[in-house]
Amino acid sequence: MTRHPDTLRTAAAPPRLDPAHDALFLDFDGTLVAIAPTPDAVIVPPALAPLLTALSARLGGALALVSGRALDEIAGFLPGYGGPAIGSHGAEARGLPGLAGGGVGPRDLAALHDRFRAFAAAEGLLFEPKPHGAAIHFRARPEAEARARAFVTEVLAGEPGLALQTAKMAFELRPEGATKDAALRAAVAAAPFAGRRPVYLGDDTTDEPAIAWAGSSGGIGVKVGDGDSAARHRLSGPAEVLGWLCAQAAEPAPGGGPGGGPDGREDG
Ligand SMILES: [Mg+2]
Structure with a gap:
């Protein structure tokens, strides 16, 4: 397995995705885009939406964004991506039949x-x-x-x-009930996610329950950036995440190549 250049405790880079058997769940801030001084100042790479769309197609549609932001904000940052998304920590969802009706109703705030x-x-x-x-x-x-x-x-x-x-x-x-891991448990009950191994990438404390859930579900939790984590795999930041995603969207190099083959799932 490829090792991340630094020697962090959870330093293994994630293995290559198996497009036929994996489902990919991606946090947004700090994972796909760098944290900015204010939430509305994040810079979204123009290549991100097309990359997510291509990767979603490669995974048979089994890709979802999972954010604490409102869905409308995510849609505003990624107008070219129309795939499944979980917003507001799971209180909102788009394109996820497993979550239909499971959202939290609005209240007067x-x-x-x-x-x-x-x-x-x-x-x-x-x-x-x-x-x-x-x-x-x-x-x-x-x-x-x-x-x-x-x-x-x-x-x-x-x-x-x-x-x-x-x-x-x-x-x-x-x-109270809106957590990313609870939303994911519901999402994976339905197609196209059902029966696939969950792979979750996130950077923050809000992601840790989802990272732990992925690992304990026979899948892979990936911590993005520094800090303690239950994840056994790590990518250094959004730039490295985008590089890894690009590699997953492409056909594998003959004989495997960087990122390893679709094996190496040692997460328990
Ligand atoms: Mg984040």
Whole structure:
């Protein structure tokens, strides 16, 4: 198996996908695109949507995006990709029959959004309204992390049905049952995902349950970037992810080539 050049504890690069038997699940921020100072400032490579479309076709449609963002935002960043997608940590889904009706219904979040907006303005932080919750980003002022945590914890105490989601330089309130791993469990119950081995790529704490689920389901969890992870495979960042995806979209080189053959699934 190819080894990643660095010596991180989980340093093995993922093996080559088996197009007939694998299903691919991809986080968006920090996995397909680099984290930006603000969520709306991410730069989406023009080649990404065509690459996802080609890879989806190669996998018989068994490719889905899995993001904490609203589906509308994902669609806005990838207008050329119309395939399956899970948004808002699983509260929304597109093109996934296994998730039909399993989403979380909308609720009136106007008062919650007002509280978040006022706190963010007072602290000089970024408020991100979400259709099923709200987020506070402290990337611009890391020193405000403790106050931001105290704020969302206090708000959460009065909001039954919501849960605290920590992420990179952000705290978010999301629907209690909306988690990426729960969404994936539902998604893989239906075609074209059913019966395929799940391969999940993600970079953040929000992805860890999905990474662990993939590994424990006979599939592969891949951690993107630095940090502790349950994943046994790692790619260094979005640039390396795109390179790996390009290799999976192409016919394999005779005799295997970089990335290995469709074997090497040692994840338990
Ligand atoms: Mg991410």
